[in-house]
Amino acid sequence: MGHPWTLSDVTGGLIWECWLRSQPEDWVVMFGIFTHDGAFLGAQDVVATGFRDLRTVSTASWLRRDAQGRGLGTEMRAAALVWVFDHLGAEVATTSAWDWNAPSLGVxxxxxxxxxxxxxRSPRPGVVERELRFRLPRESFRRPEWELRVEGHDAAAAFLGTA
Ligand SMILES: CC(C)(COP(=O)(O)OP(=O)(O)OC[C@H]1O[C@@H](n2cnc3c(N)ncnc32)[C@H](O)[C@@H]1OP(=O)(O)O)[C@@H](O)C(=O)NCCC(=O)NCCS
Structure with missing residues (x-):
């Protein structure tokens, strides 16, 4: 009998992989999205390769099903973009989504x-999907009306090689 994998094994493994792969210049930052009471709602990832020269990040995100469709996906991607453009000095953000993913395309x-x-793209054998790609230069960002409060940035920037 194989190992009885649990969700926490899988997500824990993914998080370890991101930590192990991250180094100055090439990194994955995973932000958790929580309610004020501390309940976990989802994750917003920011990924960069050769950041010092390219000043480009890509993003990916997911929300718990019961947290979807309420504007949170827009808010959390906007928060990540304010951080990368205004604090890290990114110049371009990219993202992609399957052509049927209306919420992601909407964000x-x-x-x-x-x-x-x-x-x-072929996410699994025998399946072909159409992936749509998008690009956002800093000056085209439609900014949120709220202000982002950032804590712990200096240590993060030093590790990410952007200080
Ligand atoms: C993708 C995801 C993060 C988007 O977050 P969300 O909170 O659901 O999206 P929002 O509520 O911010 O909606 C953004 C826009 O998408 C559109 N939208 C949302 N749900 C939609 C739906 N079911 N059908 C059509 N359009 C939709 C809306 O037009 C909305 O814009 P509006 O405010 O002008 O109406 C979230 O749905 C999710 O986690 N999905 C599952 C995982 C996933 O697909 N991740 C992305 C991989 S690329």
Whole structure:
């Protein structure tokens, strides 16, 4: 009988992999999204390769099903973008989504991303999906009306090689 994997094994493994892969210049930062009471709602990832020269990040996100469709996906991506553009000095953000993923495409459209091509991808054997790609230069970002409060930035920036 194989190992009885649990969700926490899988997510824990993913988090370890992100930590192990991260180093100055090439990194994955995973933000957790929580209610004021501390309940976990989802995650907003920011990924960069060769950041010092390219000043480019990509993002990915997911929310618990009962937290979707209430505007939180837009808010959390906007928060990540304010951090990367205003605090880390990023110049471009990219993202992608399957062509059927209306909520993800909606978030990108609302925040000002522009289409940047597409690709055929195979997420699992026998399945072909159309991936739509998007690009957001800093000056095109449709900023939120609220202000982002950032804590612990200096230590993070030093580790990420952006200080
Ligand atoms: C993708 C995801 C993070 C978006 O977050 P969300 O909170 O659900 O999205 P929002 O409520 O901020 O909606 C953003 C826009 O998308 C559109 N939208 C949302 N749900 C939609 C739906 N079911 N159908 C069509 N459009 C939809 C809306 O137009 C909305 O814009 P509006 O405020 O002008 O109406 C979230 O839905 C999710 O976690 N999905 C599952 C995981 C996933 O697909 N991750 C992305 C991988 S690329």
């Amino acid at each position: 990108s459209r609302k925040l000002g991303y522009r289409p940047n091509g597409e690709a055929r």
